[in-house]
Amino acid sequence: MALKMKSYLPTEDELLEKAPVPAQIEFCNVTKLYGAVAAVKDISLSVSRGEFLTILGPSGSGKTTALMLLAGFTTPSEGDILIAGKSVSEVPSYRRDQGIVFQSYALFPHLTVARNLEFPLEMRGVNSAERAKRVSRMLERVRLSEFGGRMPSQLSGGQQQRVALARALIADPPILLLDEPLGALDRNLREQMQIEIKDLHREFGKTTICVTHDQEEALTLSDRIVVMRSGQIEQIDTPEALYDRPNTRFVANFLGEANVLEGADLKVQSDVVPSPGMVAMLRPERICVNAPTGPRRSDAEHRQSVAGVIEDMIYAGPLRKYRVRVGDTVLIAREHVASGQEVFGAGDEVRLDWLRSDVRFVTA
Numbered sequence: 001m002a003l004k005m006k007s008y009l010p011t012e013d014e015l016l017e018k019a020p021v022p023a024q025i026e027f028c029n030v031t032k033l034y035g036a037v038a039a040v041k042d043i044s045l046s047v048s049r050g051e052f053l054t055i056l057g058p059s060g061s062g063k064t065t066a067l068m069l070l071a072g073f074t075t076p077s078e079g080d081i082l083i084a085g086k087s088v089s090e091v092p093s094y095r096r097d098q099g100i101v102f103q104s105y106a107l108f109p110h111l112t113v114a115r116n117l118e119f120p121l122e123m124r125g126v127n128s129a130e131r132a133k134r135v136s137r138m139l140e141r142v143r144l145s146e147f148g149g150r151m152p153s154q155l156s157g158g159q160q161q162r163v164a165l166a167r168a169l170i171a172d173p174p175i176l177l178l179d180e181p182l183g184a185l186d187r188n189l190r191e192q193m194q195i196e197i198k199d200l201h202r203e204f205g206k207t208t209i210c211v212t213h214d215q216e217e218a219l220t221l222s223d224r225i226v227v228m229r230s231g232q233i234e235q236i237d238t239p240e241a242l243y244d245r246p247n248t249r250f251v252a253n254f255l256g257e258a259n260v261l262e263g264a265d266l267k268v269q270s271d272v273v274p275s276p277g278m279v280a281m282l283r284p285e286r287i288c289v290n291a292p293t294g295p296r297r298s299d300a301e302h303r304q305s306v307a308g309v310i311e312d313m314i315y316a317g318p319l320r321k322y323r324v325r326v327g328d329t330v331l332i333a334r335e336h337v338a339s340g341q342e343v344f345g346a347g348d349e350v351r352l353d354w355l356r357s358d359v360r361f362v363t364a
C-alpha cells in the first residue's frame with residue numbers, strides 16, 4: 001500500500017519538468033519616445049531561459065528600438081526591463097553580459113579573426129592560455145580554424161558572420177542578441193546561415209532575441225515570434241500558431257500570403273459565427289483547384305466549393321500559383337507541383353474547394 005502511495009508522489013525530475021521556466025528577460029510596459037514619436041509603445045513581454053524569440057515587423061515598427069533597449073544602447077522613457085528578475089535600466093551596455101551580432105558584422109577591421117575572438121575574453125580578464133584555448137575551440141566550432149590569422153576583409157560575408165557569431169558566444173554570455181544577422185547575405189548563404197544559427201542555438205542554449213523583417217527567417221529560427229506594428233505588439237505566438245491562427249489581418253498578410261474573403265459575390269460558409277468587424281481569411285495552399293467536372297472528394301460535405309475562372313498561372317519551381325476570379329473576388333491558390341496533376345491556364349473554368357474549418361476569422 002505504502003509503495004502504491006509513493007508512486008503518486010512526483011519525483012524530483014518530474015517536479016523540475018513541471019516547474020515553470022523562469023522568465024529571463026521581461027519588458028514591463030516599456031515605452032521609448034523620440035520627441036513626439038513613440039518608437040516603442042507600452043510593450044510587455046516575457047522571454048524564457050533558452051528561448052529563441054524573434055521580433056518581426058515592417059520598417060519603422062520599433063523592432064530595432066526594442067533590441068537597443070535590451071542591449072542598453074538606449075534607455076526606456078517609461079517602464080522597465082528586467083533580466084533574471086533584476087532591473088537593468090541603470091546597468092550600462094558593457095555590463096549586461098550579452099553577446100551581440102549586427103547585420104554589418106561589426107568585426108574590428110584592424111584585428112585578425114583570432115584577435116577579434118580574443119577581445120571579449122580579454123575584456124573579462126581571462127588569462128592568455130585560457131584565451132588561446134577558447135579561441136581555437138571556437139574557431140574549430142565555426143569551421144574557421146585555418147582563418148585565425150586573416151583579417152576580416154579577407155573573409156567572405158558568410159565567414160565574417162560566422163566570426164561575429166563566434167565572438168558573441170565565446171565569453172559564454174547567457175543572452176544573445178541578433179540584429180538582422182543575415183540581412184547582408186545573399187539568399188543561398190542566408191539559408192545555410194539559418195541552419196548554422198539553429199545549430200548554435202541548440203548547442204549553446206542561449207536565450208536569443210533576433211530582430212528581422214524577413215518572415216521566412218523568423219518562421220525557420222524561432223520558438224516564438226513577436227509581430228510588431230507601429231511600436232506595439234500585434235501578436236506573440238509560435239511560428240505555427242501565427243501562420244495558422246493569426247488574430248489580425250495585418251499578421252495574416254505579414255506572415256505569408258492570405259486571401260481575404262470579403263467580396264459580395266463570395267458567401268463564406270463556416271461553422272463559426274464571426275464577431276462584428278472580423279473578416280474571413282484563407283491561406284492559398286488550403287485551396288484546391290479542380291476541373292469543373294472533377295470527382296467529388298470523400299470529405300466534400302466539410303468543404304465549400306465555388307466556380308471560378310483562371311486569370312493566370314505562375315510557375316515557381318516546386319510551386320504553381322493560380323489567380324482565380326470568383327465573381328468580384330480574385331483568390332490566390334497555391335499547389336505543390338506533382339506529376340500527373342492537371343494544369344490550368346488563363347481562361348479555364350475551374351472549381352475551387354477548401355475545408356470550411358480552414359477559414360479563419362481575423363480582425364479587419
Ligand SMILES: Nc1ncnc2c1ncn2[C@@H]1O[C@H](COP(=O)(O)OP(=O)(O)OP(=O)(O)O)[C@@H](O)[C@H]1O
Nearest residue numbers: 034037039057058059060061062063064065066213
Ligand atoms: N534615434 C532616433 N531618433 C528619432 N527617431 C527614431 C530614432 N530611432 C528610431 N526612431 C523612430 O522610431 C520608429 C521605430 O524605429 P526602429 O528603428 O525601431 O524601427 P524598425 O522596425 O527597426 O525599422 P527598420 O526595419 O527600418 O530598421 C521609427 O519611426 C523611427 O523613425
